[in-house]
Amino acid sequence: RLDSVSFFRSEVRLCQSLRASLKSVADMPRALSRLALNRGGPRDLGALRAGFEAARAIAELFAAAALPAELAAALAAIKALPEALAGHLSEALDDELPLIKRDGGFVRTGYHAELDEMRALRDESRKVIAGLERSLIEETGIRSLKIRHNNVLGYYIEVTANHHSIMTGSDGAKARFIHRQTMANAMRFTTTELAELESKIANAADRALSIELAAFDRLTAEVVGEADSIRAGAEALAALDVSAALALLSESEGWCRPTVDASLAFEIVGGRHPVVEQALRRSGEGPFVANDCDLSPESGAKAGAIWLLTGPNMGGKSTFLRQNALIAILAQTGSFVPAQSAHIGVVDRLFSRVGASDDLARGRSTFMVEMVETAAILNQAGERALVILDEIGRGTATFDGLSIAWAAVEYLHEKNRCRAIFATHFHEMTALAGKLPRLHNVTMRVKEWEGDVVFLHEVGKGAADRSYGVQVARLAGLPEAVVARAREVLHQLEEGEVSGKTNRLVDDLPLFSVAVKREAPKPVKSDALGEALVAINPDEMTPREALEALYRLKGLASR
Template structure:
């Protein structure tokens, strides 16, 4: 950007000065009803927003590029820019042009940046997904100890945990933050990890991560003398929490959000799931990046935004604490046994608003009367919810029920102060209820009923003066005045009336007067609208203070509502989808009877097709070697058992007839194929990297699901890798595992390794076709049926027939020991020299033969019906 020189106008000089303080952000510079951008900002914004690029004036003899957006529609533009990787500095007018002119005719209106809009600091409903968190995270390493802190300023949730550099990727995959802060100068170390999580990388100076000054900053933030009340934090944890607080002060310009007390999380509290496994299992996002098709989308029956966010947190972080899991299951079981109560709770919860986000907006001064009404209505609905709850609740519901009441004083205040349906913004006015404030009522009466007030005064003055023709009129010069004919003027100017009526003007036929009361009422009428708005703003401020004073109890209420909502939702899911309560303990058991994949089952239900349930028992033999053709359902079986473990440990019931699952500490999935061209990795290389991570990290409480290890290389290379991998899982990791493969030679391992058993997915051949039964049973597959699957996929018949010839030759050569594969292949007739095979046609079926003898026009209705039954029997 050009520097300021002699031709710079005062306004442009101000712009350039403010822009210099925010070089890495687009400066939204307020000009009346618009935000305007200039120079390079204008060029970038016009392209990103697809708006017109124009020009305004000159700078150093060059046209100044300019574009702008209406200030009332700015939020939509913010969202577009944030999604495209920009940051936005919002520069507002801090005074009116009239106030600026008091300092001098050419004085420039004062402007300041009041907020930096970044991906991790959004609070507006229009910019956020109500059912998902929007986390801002910070990571730092102090003396070889790392820590990760994360906050959602739209709800106030603040968490911190120890986290090494190696753990950062899996934790970011769990949290999916929008923005991650690291120390300036270290961004190269973490750029790839942060990018993989989909977050934006932001840097802060090292001073922001100083733990000593950071502790003082946090104590000041929470108004405490020590952080010990919140937990025993290590230096790295204090450093990252301090960085979060510093960044919020910078972006919010000192107007800090309502942050909850920091919650310290342990590394072993949740099941560890790495990023590749989360993608493979599609826990919270489908492969296409959206929610549709994910496990979260499939099981979400929550009625509130807070409940939906809690569900996502639980699903992303399944617990490893048996007592916590059992408490959650007890609550769900209580509502599955009392279905009427569960449905009543769900009906009441539909009237609950997003309490956390309403509180956060009010704390940041980005809220409005509608947020206050949401809080009032939610408190009222919580009371109705409490009335539904009986005695003898399980612990989880009992604890939540205790937080539903105790807010009556705030409810009464808001109920008396606010109208039923207030406007969105306080500046619109009209949200304070009648009879709440006498001064406001009077101002509104003058504003809305000025004519009737004047008419009342006119009747009063007629009675006082005895002049029936007296009128109160108004013009732009005199304002309100009393007018009478010259005949009665002498009387009004004589004692005692002259003490009330003050002469103002005499015309040819009329005399005009005023009174002190009329002058006062005129001023009040003219100012009534503005005065009413000022009174409402004052009352809004006092109501905000009253609400924020109850932020702690209201936060507890929000958590209670979310817990009850999630419990009722999971109970509803269990009842409607026939899910059962799993037994979860500290053993190494893994026994599933009649297990089902919830997402696949839901998709089949829409098509009217049944899902084939399957058993899985890894307690006695912790590794199953699964064989069978493609398309038979091996991947579904692998994934469904991993999902059952996740659902069980988040405290939910599971889609099975019965389930006994010992705590799974880690979950690893290597299912599906993909490359990583950006890093120069082939599909096979990605597979090997992910397999290496599993073998290096899995402990004896892990659950590992692996599919087709080694398929991306030569047959013997792949078989060797798969063989050695299975042996390592059995001998070294000693974990529970499902290992799917096409290498049938590996089935011999079950005889050599005590902890390995063979299983296969059953199929049936019928007239050259393969029928998938989707049934998993003990044993091994005799072959892969690849050619049949290729035929089903639509390969040209000539290719399928040629593949059969080659396959038969190779299999015959191996059976008879007829030399090397190369020799066998050399003996095959050349494909190009062989004529295209005649399309194979099956012999006519009995149904077809019967139909040949039928003449439809000759059939009576009765004969036609009999024919249908006959054909169905033949079929």
């Protein structure tokens, strides 16, 4: 697949022509299944016809190309599609097809002579009767001869009484014209031909539909008889489609060709999340920050590494977890990947425990669901697995959660021995890096500026000492009094002033604290540059004064 994608990246015009041809191809396997189960309609046959026509055009496109193995096999399967069936469908099916076969009208004019006749009788019966009338006038020479119709006699031939001798004057005329009724001034006759025509007109619609249904059944039987070759051809078209699509995507997004082998390597340089990157580009929020990830075994080691990822809320931990899992999946589907380079040893299973959700229908809390999923990972992950775990243990008491997360990391390291990224807010776990040789601490970097936190979204070696939850809460819009009180409580907890009990905190409950202290206004930062800019009235300034003011503003900005 990677060779196929590379081929289409180098053959841009061929790739574009292929994409244009594939646009007319419907879902051939679905149409084939519906027809095989006797649930199909004319449009399913039409879908196969369109697929055959596109396959013929695609085979001509690749006739002179030197193709990689996957594309060469696909082209062989396309050429093996039944040409006789394709020609039969094109010959038999009309351009516009109804949804249901009982509606009729899907067989092409000229395909079946009797069907064309029945349709003519059904749709143009007056013209047929007029034509027969003209032929009888020429045969008898009676210019006043008329073919009429009533509910009693049906269709009949009417002549005036003066011409009855022509109709009955000989044995041949009597045998040809059968007398039906004598009137005062006219006589009425019929013929075997007219009687047959009347019956055909009456039954033309039913007969036309039965002919079309029989044709549909024959075509369906032919299609089912060629089911294996059609299915193989459809899979070949799908292989061409996915390879061409991945080539266009990788070219437009700047993806690289990964190296996929039988090792335990997992080295991503400049990896990006494909979905988040596009979302940022569309919203104009700036470029995506690429990050490296190396879970490859160290020299002499027989198992991959585990990264313990710490960092603030909103720092990008979950995005980093997901992007590496997506890169592994993309690489093993044969796609180029969103990175500068990638070397991935085959991953036999990918385990993910990200996000929070409950299962009320089964009586499972959020924490219970988290534990069930974690148990499945720890019981099934092997050395070739890739595991991403996000904040295990956050749904219960702090020490319980820390204990579970601590034990889970040790189990992954000693028992599962797999490549893994473990994101957590339990900073105490970073001490494990000194105990477990394959465990490495990494963190999402941030900067603090004037009491606010700036997320750099960069992954670097080391461990975070804070989660910046209060700052994130402030960014989310929590009332300033709540944020201020949270800072006080956090400071007391960090200083160890509350050891085991919360008496001092209860004495100053946030509820009463807010009642006593009205919400303090946000501090106004001094902005000399802004004040100077507001004081300027450009309409009253000379050019020299404007130039001097510009230099003053520049001096203020550089402070």
